[in-house]
Amino acid sequence: MPEPEGDATVDAATEAFVEHRNLLFTVAYEMLGSAADAEDVLQETWMRWSGVDLASVRDRRAYLVTITTRQSLTRLRALGRRKESYFGPWLPEPLLTAPDVAEDVELADSISTAMLLVLETLAPTERAVFVLREVFDIGYGEIAEAVGKSQAAVRQIAHRARAHVAERRPRGAASPKETRAVTDAFRRAVETGDLQGLLDTLAPDVVVLADGGGVKQAVSKPVVGADRVARLFKIGMSRVEGTLRIDPVQVNGWPGLLIRMGGQIDSVLTLRVEDGLITGIYNVRNPEKLSRFGEETALGR
Numbered sequence: 001m002p003e004p005e006g007d008a009t010v011d012a013a014t015e016a017f018v019e020h021r022n023l024l025f026t027v028a029y030e031m032l033g034s035a036a037d038a039e040d041v042l043q044e045t046w047m048r049w050s051g052v053d054l055a056s057v058r059d060r061r062a063y064l065v066t067i068t069t070r071q072s073l074t075r076l077r078a079l080g081r082r083k084e085s086y087f088g089p090w091l092p093e094p095l096l097t098a099p100d101v102a103e104d105v106e107l108a109d110s111i112s113t114a115m116l117l118v119l120e121t122l123a124p125t126e127r128a129v130f131v132l133r134e135v136f137d138i139g140y141g142e143i144a145e146a147v148g149k150s151q152a153a154v155r156q157i158a159h160r161a162r163a164h165v166a167e168r169r170p171r172g173a174a175s176p177k178e179t180r181a182v183t184d185a186f187r188r189a190v191e192t193g194d195l196q197g198l199l200d201t202l203a204p205d206v207v208v209l210a211d212g213g214g215v216k217q218a219v220s221k222p223v224v225g226a227d228r229v230a231r232l233f234k235i236g237m238s239r240v241e242g243t244l245r246i247d248p249v250q251v252n253g254w255p256g257l258l259i260r261m262g263g264q265i266d267s268v269l270t271l272r273v274e275d276g277l278i279t280g281i282y283n284v285r286n287p288e289k290l291s292r293f294g295e296e297t298a299l300g301r
Contacts (some may be wrong), residue, residue: 002165010252012054013050013052013054014213015063016049016054016060016061016064017045017046017049017064019300020060020061020064020065021042021047022298022299022300023065023136023300024045024064024065024068025038025039025298025299025300026043026073026107026111026299026300027065027068027069027110027131027132027136027299027301028042028068028072028117029073029095029299030110030111030119030131030133030135031069031072031073031076031127031128032072032075032076032079032117033092033093034079034092034093034289035093035095035292035297036093036288036291036292037075038072038081040075041068041071041075042068044071045064045067045071047106048067048071049063049067049203051088053092054234056221061140062138062142062145063140063169065136065138065142065146066142066146067217068163068213069128069132069146069147070147070148071142072128073124073125073128073147074118076127076128077124079294080124086213086214087212087213087214087220088210088211088212088213088214088218088219088220088221089121089209089210089211089220089221090251091113091209091210091211091282091283091284092113092116092117093114093284093289094113094251094252094256094268094270094284094289094290094293095111095251095252095293095297095299096249096250096293096294096295096296096297097100097251097252097253097296097297097299098250098259098296098298099250101250101252101253101299102176102250102253102254104253104301106135107135107238107253107299108176108252108253108254109253110131110134111252111253112136112252112253112254112270112272113251113252113254113270113272113282113298114125114170114272114282115169115226116170117169117282118165118169118195119131120167121164121167121168122161122164124161124248125149125157126157126161126164126269127142127145127161128146128147129143129154129157129158129161130158130161130165131164132146133158134158134165135140135196135301136301138155140154140155140158142159143167146189150214153287154242154295161203164191170272170274170280171274172271172277173211173273174273174274174275174276174290175275176254176255178273178276179254179255180248180255181274182201182271182273182277183248183255183257183271184248184254184255184269185196185197185200185201186201186257186271186278187248187257188244189201190233190234190237191237191244193234193237195228195230195231195234195276198230198234198251199227199230201228201275201277201278202226202229202230202278203274203275203277203278203279204225204226205224205225205226205279206224206225206226206229206231206277206278206280206281207222207223207224207229207279207280208222208223208224208232208280208281208283209280209281209282209283210283210284210285211282211283211284211285211286211289212286213285213287213288214286215284215285215286215287215288216266216267216286216287217283217285218283219232229281237261243260243261243262244259244260244261245259245261245263246259246260246261247260249268249271251268252270253299254270255271256268256269256270256271257269258293265290265293265294266284266285267283267284267290268283268284268290268293269281269282269283269284
């Protein structure tokens with residue numbers, strides 16, 4: 001007995017959404033820097049997609065990316081207002097990622113904490129255009145449809161966004177292998193309380209940003225300078241009560257550290273390494289941003 005046409009349409013819509021889900025999540029996450037908000041965007045995307053007449057859709061991937069981009073832009077503008085009242089530094093939500101993400105060098109670079117912080121300095125439309133063009137290689141026509149601009153305007157925005165990012169992205173950034181070696185050396189120094197060992201891994205102008213979200217104790221302003229940063233970690237770890245465990249993990253496609261205290265996830269650290277030394281340390285302690293870190297997040301392009 002043939003399937004009712006309505007059921008077949010629903011199945012086709014579901015199949016297309018599932019096929020491109022990892023891509024859509026990655027687009028939303030790179031736009032928002034928040035896995036929780038990206039998941040909400042995907043729910044909104046599905047609601048709109050499930051009501052679309054598939055017979056009128058020429059390119060289902062492009063159509064889904066357009067919906068996701070528009071929903072992300074709406075949410076991004078709302079998030080901007082929330083971040084203005086955020087307690088202390090705001091950092092992207094870290095993702096526990098599988099090895100295959102690290103193998104896609106361009107994708108891993110685009111979702112690194114350092115790059116997401118650079119993207120935070122772009123205006124919402126600039127961020128959308130940059131992400132869609134530079135990371136996902138979406139055509140200018142499709143981007144124009146997604147952001148509601150002409151192709152000429154999108155080309156200008158893309159040029160401006162590329163220049164903006166180029167000025168601010170890390171220079172002399174280390175390879176994943178070098179980053180892993182420096183991260184391991186930093187971990188050993190923290191675990192043993194080796195002050196000189198810490199100093200040996202830090203650039204003179206290293207900066208620490210910590211995100212406790214006003215829930216967990218964290219430095220509320222950037223800490224700058226190798227001596228201050230080394231002492232911050234040495235003193236902080238010496239005050240830990242109970243068991244401390246620091247494990248190497250893949251965070252947003254790059255080597256990072258998962259810190260557990262008393263068996264519970266306490267914080268996730270990612271490091272920016274340039275010319276063999278740590279120039280940036282990003283410490284996320286906000287429990288809301290760590291709630292999904294126990295399982296790997298699937299990403300795609």
